[in-house]
Amino acid sequence: MFDYDAAFSRNIGWVTEAEQAILRGKRIAIAGMGGVGGSHLLTLTRLGIGAFNLADFDRFEIQNFNRQAGAGLSHIDQPKVEVMSAMARDINPELDLRCFPAGVDEDNLAEFLDGVDLYVDSLDFFALDIRNKVFAACAQRGIPAVTAAPLGMGAALLVFMPGAMTYEEYFRMAGHDEEEQALRFMLGLAPARLQLSYLADDTRVDFNARKGPSTPMACELCAGFAGTYALKILLQRGAVPVAPRGIHFDAYRNRLSTTWRPGGNDNPLQRLGLFVARRMVMAKAAASPPAAPRARAVERILDLARWAPSGDNEQPWRLQIVADDHVVVHAHDTRDWCVYDLDGSSSQLAVGALLENVAIAASAEGMAVSCERRPDTPDNAPQFDLRLRTDPAIEAHPLLPFVRARTTQRRPLSTRPLSAAQKRALEEAVGEGYRVLWLEGGERRSMAGLLFRSAHIRLTTPEGYEVHRRNIEWGARFSEDRLPELALGVDWLTRRVMRWALGSWRRVQNLNRFAAGTWLPRLQMDLLTGLRCAAHFVIVAERPLDSVQACVDGGRAMQRFWLEATRQNLQFQPEMTPLIFARYAATGVDFTVVEKERELARRVANDLAGLLGADTDPRCRVYMGRVGFGPTPTSRSVRPPLETLLVDGGE
Numbered sequence: 001m002f003d004y005d006a007a008f009s010r011n012i013g014w015v016t017e018a019e020q021a022i023l024r025g026k027r028i029a030i031a032g033m034g035g036v037g038g039s040h041l042l043t044l045t046r047l048g049i050g051a052f053n054l055a056d057f058d059r060f061e062i063q064n065f066n067r068q069a070g071a072g073l074s075h076i077d078q079p080k081v082e083v084m085s086a087m088a089r090d091i092n093p094e095l096d097l098r099c100f101p102a103g104v105d106e107d108n109l110a111e112f113l114d115g116v117d118l119y120v121d122s123l124d125f126f127a128l129d130i131r132n133k134v135f136a137a138c139a140q141r142g143i144p145a146v147t148a149a150p151l152g153m154g155a156a157l158l159v160f161m162p163g164a165m166t167y168e169e170y171f172r173m174a175g176h177d178e179e180e181q182a183l184r185f186m187l188g189l190a191p192a193r194l195q196l197s198y199l200a201d202d203t204r205v206d207f208n209a210r211k212g213p214s215t216p217m218a219c220e221l222c223a224g225f226a227g228t229y230a231l232k233i234l235l236q237r238g239a240v241p242v243a244p245r246g247i248h249f250d251a252y253r254n255r256l257s258t259t260w261r262p263g264g265n266d267n268p269l270q271r272l273g274l275f276v277a278r279r280m281v282m283a284k285a286a287a288s289p290p291a292a293p294r295a296r297a298v299e300r301i302l303d304l305a306r307w308a309p310s311g312d313n314e315q316p317w318r319l320q321i322v323a324d325d326h327v328v329v330h331a332h333d334t335r336d337w338c339v340y341d342l343d344g345s346s347s348q349l350a351v352g353a354l355l356e357n358v359a360i361a362a363s364a365e366g367m368a369v370s371c372e373r374r375p376d377t378p379d380n381a382p383q384f385d386l387r388l389r390t391d392p393a394i395e396a397h398p399l400l401p402f403v404r405a406r407t408t409q410r411r412p413l414s415t416r417p418l419s420a421a422q423k424r425a426l427e428e429a430v431g432e433g434y435r436v437l438w439l440e441g442g443e444r445r446s447m448a449g450l451l452f453r454s455a456h457i458r459l460t461t462p463e464g465y466e467v468h469r470r471n472i473e474w475g476a477r478f479s480e481d482r483l484p485e486l487a488l489g490v491d492w493l494t495r496r497v498m499r500w501a502l503g504s505w506r507r508v509q510n511l512n513r514f515a516a517g518t519w520l521p522r523l524q525m526d527l528l529t530g531l532r533c534a535a536h537f538v539i540v541a542e543r544p545l546d547s548v549q550a551c552v553d554g555g556r557a558m559q560r561f562w563l564e565a566t567r568q569n570l571q572f573q574p575e576m577t578p579l580i581f582a583r584y585a586a587t588g589v590d591f592t593v594v595e596k597e598r599e600l601a602r603r604v605a606n607d608l609a610g611l612l613g614a615d616t617d618p619r620c621r622v623y624m625g626r627v628g629f630g631p632t633p634t635s636r637s638v639r640p641p642l643e644t645l646l647v648d649g650g651e
């Protein structure tokens with residue numbers, strides 16, 4: 001019933017009948033039947049290649065589903081080589097297959113490459129040692145070798161031909177440890193680095209854990225590349241770019257880049273790229289590692305809840321696990337040193353976010369949470385008793401997946417407006433007792449101007465200086481207890497100037513006096529971001545936030561809004577300082593020794609009242625910020641491990 005000529009007749013035209021017969025007589029070795037290897041095998045089989053040597057020691061698992069040709073429920077736990085051989089034989093039952101179910105290693109390398117016309121590399125990215133050996137053996141035996149690497153939503157191709165530059169001459173792996181080799185492999189594969197600009201969550205690239213994200217599209221593009229170059233090499237047709245030349249096509253960016261790196265990784269451009277990449281990897285290693293799975297439900301709940309936001313990542317809480325169903329939150333505020341924590345209300349909003357997170361996280365465990373403030377605890381250090389109760393009626397909260405992903409984006413965003421459905425979802429998220437005011441379109445300009453003026457207060461008062469000096473972690477991309485420098489959302493020069501200036505109050509004064517020092521940061525951090533967003537919003541409560549409980553409840557509404565924004569794939573930045581200065585102005589509190597800035601706060605209060613309309617009582621304004629479409633930040637505040645936040649009662 002099977003007929004080779006009929007099965008592959010539609011190739012004829014792009015290849016001649018004679019060429020098809022040549023392809024039928026060829027043997028290709030593929031090491032790795034996973035992400036790209038499976039697709040390579042199926043593509044090359046459909047091209048009519050007649051024989052393969054296939055190696056892989058692995059079995060299919062659920063994490064392979066996103067990209068591997070053979071991964072699916074019916075193949076879970078089955079050896080990849082077996083599954084892929086069966087799939088290929090389903091296309092061409094006459095295939096001559098030699099399988100290496102223990103994978104390729106030094107001992108079977110000679111056999112694996114025996115009689116092979118072409119080697120197509122599909123080994124796991126991090127299988128660096130054996131890859132070096134396979135390529136070296138190909139060079140020795142005069143076997144052409146192709147590697148097509150899936151990168152983001154594109155593919156990069158390198159070809160090593162007999163007598164030309166070898167894999168080792170190109171990548172320069174010898175004498176380097178595994179981590180450095182991984183960097184060298186990555187950078188050598190894709191000197192154009194087209195994929196980096198759209199990496200949405202770089203926390204998922206973990207060189208140390210040997211893990212990285214992948215897409216099915218990239219694997220299919222790789223198979224297209226490898227199939228084409230197999231054809232060209234085996235039929236000796238058309239030009240083949242041989243290393244140190246390479247091709248990188250990125251479907252996402254709609255770009256094709258041909259690269260030429262004489263000397264391979266020894267090329268000065270590559271050396272520079274490697275230097276930068278090493279620094280990035282080191283910075284990531286410093287970020288907190290993912291938490292180990294926890295045994296107790298109460299720990300799992302708190303481990304997730306600790307990702308609540310707080311002003312400057314202060315995390316004004318400690319957590320006490322009294323029993324599996326009882327937690328005490330020991331909160332505190334920072335009003336005695338932080339000018340932005342007026343009456344402790346910023347801290348209380350953050351505590352509200354934490355409590356909301358606990359309730360959402362508990363839903364994953366099928367638990368309900370009741371929360372009560374201990375009546376005898378002071379306003380500046382309130383304690384809350386949380387009782388956890390298993391309730392079969394509780395289902396996972398729809399915002400649960402977004403607790404860990406929620407973050408602050410301080411960079412300019414797209415001005416694409418929110419849809420009506422998105423606004424409705426956000427308005428519903430705040431819940432009863434709250435409403436949302438939107439400032440969109442032209443109002444954004446007024447808001448940007450207001451933010452720009454208000455920022456003057458932040459940058460020219462000694463009270464603001466004290467806070468910024470304390471709360472920025474310089475040189476950091478991730479910070480456990482402060483704002484990392486790179487999350488500030490300003491360019492390199494501004495960061496350098498800010499860092500220098502914050503070394504002493506005198507420097508700030510001189511910079512402001514002689515060099516208009518506030519302009520650079522204000523333009524980027526306030527004016528530009530104020531203009532570049534979909535909308536500004538203010539969450540308004542029906543009743544004034546005149547108690548700790550009212551602020552905590554407001555914080556819960558804020559957190560629901562923020563998580564819903566994350567669910568809507570929106571980026572989010574709080575813009576709290578104008579609200580705070582306006583409240584200082586309304587209450588007549590002398591929050592700074594600088595009279596001119598107290599006057600400016602009164603102007604900010606008036607402008608805000610003008611923008612928000614007369615019907616909003618300043619005491620009812622819970623939270624202000626901006627939202628919009630844009631990339632997830634690559635630098636963010638993280639959190640210390642749960643253990644660091646736990647306390648013994650002292651009761």
Ligand SMILES: Cc1cc2nc3c(=O)[nH]c(=O)nc-3n(C[C@H](O)[C@H](O)[C@H](O)COP(=O)(O)O)c2cc1C
Pocket residue numbers: 307308309310311312313314346347349350353406407408410482483573574575576577636637638
């Ligand atoms: C009450 C409160 C006020 C905040 N005010 C601001 C603000 O005015 N500007 C800003 O950029 N971020 C502000 N933030 C964001 C925090 O700095 C941020 O949540 C914290 O650093 C943790 O980072 P993450 O949100 O990325 O997890 C505020 C957060 C809270 C909870």
